[in-house]
Amino acid sequence: MIRIDNLSKHFADFSLKNINLQVKNRDFFAVMGPTGSGKSLMLEAIMGLVPIDSGTITINGRDVTDFSPDKRGAAIVYQDYALFPHLNVEKNILFGVRYHGLSDKKIKTNFSFLVEKMNLGHLLKRSPVALSGGEKQRVALARALVISPKILLLDEPLSALDPVLQDELKNLLKTLHEELEMTFIMVSHNFSDVFFLADRGAVIHNGEIKQQGTISELFHKPCSQFTAEFVGMKNIFHLKKYNGAGTMAIIEELGLKITPGVNQHEYAALRPEDISIGDQNNIKDSTIFAGVISKLASRGFYYDVTIKINNTEIMAQWPRHDILMHGIQQGRKAVISLPLSSIHTF
Secondary structure (H helix, E strand, O other), X not given: OEEEEEEEEXXXXXXXXXXXXXXXXXOEEEEEOOOOOOHHHHHHHHHOOOOOOEEEEEEOOEEOOOOOHHHOOEEEEOOOOOOOOOOOHHHHHHHHHHHOOOOHHHHHHHHHHHHHHOOOHHHOOOOHHHOOHHHHHHHHHHHHHOOOOOEEEEEOOOOOOOHHHHHHHHHHHHHHHXXXXXXXXXXXXXXXXXXXXXXXXEEEEOOEEEEEEEHHHHHHOOOOHHHHHHOOOOEEEEOEEEOOOOEEEOOOOOOOEEOOOOOOOOEEEEOHHHOEXXXXXXXXXXXXXXXXXXXXXXXXXXXXXXXXXXXXXXXXXXXXXXXXXXXXXXXXXXXXXXXXXXXXXX
């Protein structure tokens, strides 16, 4: 287990503030947050590349706060690959083994496994400048894994690749995580990557952890307005209390009322993809509304659809196929189904 307690690091214009985080052994853990929120800095602190001002970092029960990077049992892969241009692929992969006390047999076994797994055999004598982006990323991964780390830190590993290569590398990362049985921590902006790869994760903003938990909890049960907005809730409403009893109306115009069980809750939120087109009475606890399509924005394979119901606007996300099949157009009336069980309060 990786445990971070009250970690702080202060710079002139930015700080990591009292970071508390727990990552279980063999987790695939995703760290998400806006640009400049401190994601990469936190990875470098775990790796030991950035000295911290206060707090502790514990790996498998051992306090490694003051350990050098090569003594932490971790390896890091950057989004820009960070390969040595004067070394060929083989020498790049093997560059760090001298610092980790591995036997020649172990090095040979690891090297052979990774070269075959990542299809690098025909590239070993090439210079990094002669490699594609996907090939560079596979070499960077092999270099990190050849030392048999217990933890692999991935800083935006897919962001520099085209969609086809992204899919290939995602599948490779998933396979490596399953086969090597090690802990992966990945920084990412891409939610589809997070859903495909990660078991648990955290959201960071302005150097502070806002929430951590399972990926489902982060996306479906955010605990703050920032997290809800960041994970794409879209429909976030202030709640109104009635009779001081904790029963709250989500949207007064719709007359929806729920009892969240916590009187202090201030917001209700609903993911746009949870709203269905048409009368879905077969869906348990679904409530039917009629409204007018006020906005329609194509996102390629799906549409952002804004429906105005009385004086309230709700955003849905519907597949292109459903838009065409139901004849959804701006200005037309539409019937929607809103599942009460999908409404989350915080």
